[in-house]
Amino acid sequence: MFYGRDRELALLEERYNSDRFEFLPVYGRRRVGKTRLLREFIAKHEGVFFTAKTRSLKENMDEFASKVYGADVSASLTSILDTIGKRSRDKRFVLVIDEYPRLLSKDRSVGDTLQEFIDRIHEDSKLFLILCGSSISV
Numbered sequence: 001m002f003y004g005r006d007r008e009l010a011l012l013e014e015r016y017n018s019d020r021f022e023f024l025p026v027y028g029r030r031r032v033g034k035t036r037l038l039r040e041f042i043a044k045h046e047g048v049f050f051t052a053k054t055r056s057l058k059e060n061m062d063e064f065a066s067k068v069y070g071a072d073v074s075a076s077l078t079s080i081l082d083t084i085g086k087r088s089r090d091k092r093f094v095l096v097i098d099e100y101p102r103l104l105s106k107d108r109s110v111g112d113t114l115q116e117f118i119d120r121i122h123e124d125s126k127l128f129l130i131l132c133g134s135s136i137s138v
Helices: 007-018 035-043 056-071 079-089 100-106 111-122
Strands: 022-027 047-051 093-098 126-134
Touching: 007 035, 007 100, 022 035, 022 079, 035 047, 035 093, 035 111, 035 126, 047 111, 056 079, 056 100, 079 093, 093 100, 100 126
Parallel strands: 022 126, 047 093, 093 126
Antiparallel strands: none
């Protein structure tokens, strides 16, 4: 069961229902339920939940690609994001990247790539992008 986060879930639903690009950073101390909250939210919506690991950037991208494409494939962050951009052009799509700071620690250009993606799609997209971590820097 999931208790005590009705206000937070309502906020997520409100942002989800806006029908335009939304970006929401979620951060806070470790072990307070950020991941559980986001898993509960995305379970009701079409999207991808990806948790970055302390592995190499390539291993992280391989896992991210398999979640997005539904098959074991290798892809760059740019091509993965382009696919998500296409999926979210005409309908709402949620992308949660949990432990986002781990990706940045592997390669600082991840932040630049993500920012370029947001700049390119934000006006014509229905993507709801959520970055989560104990500390966030975009």
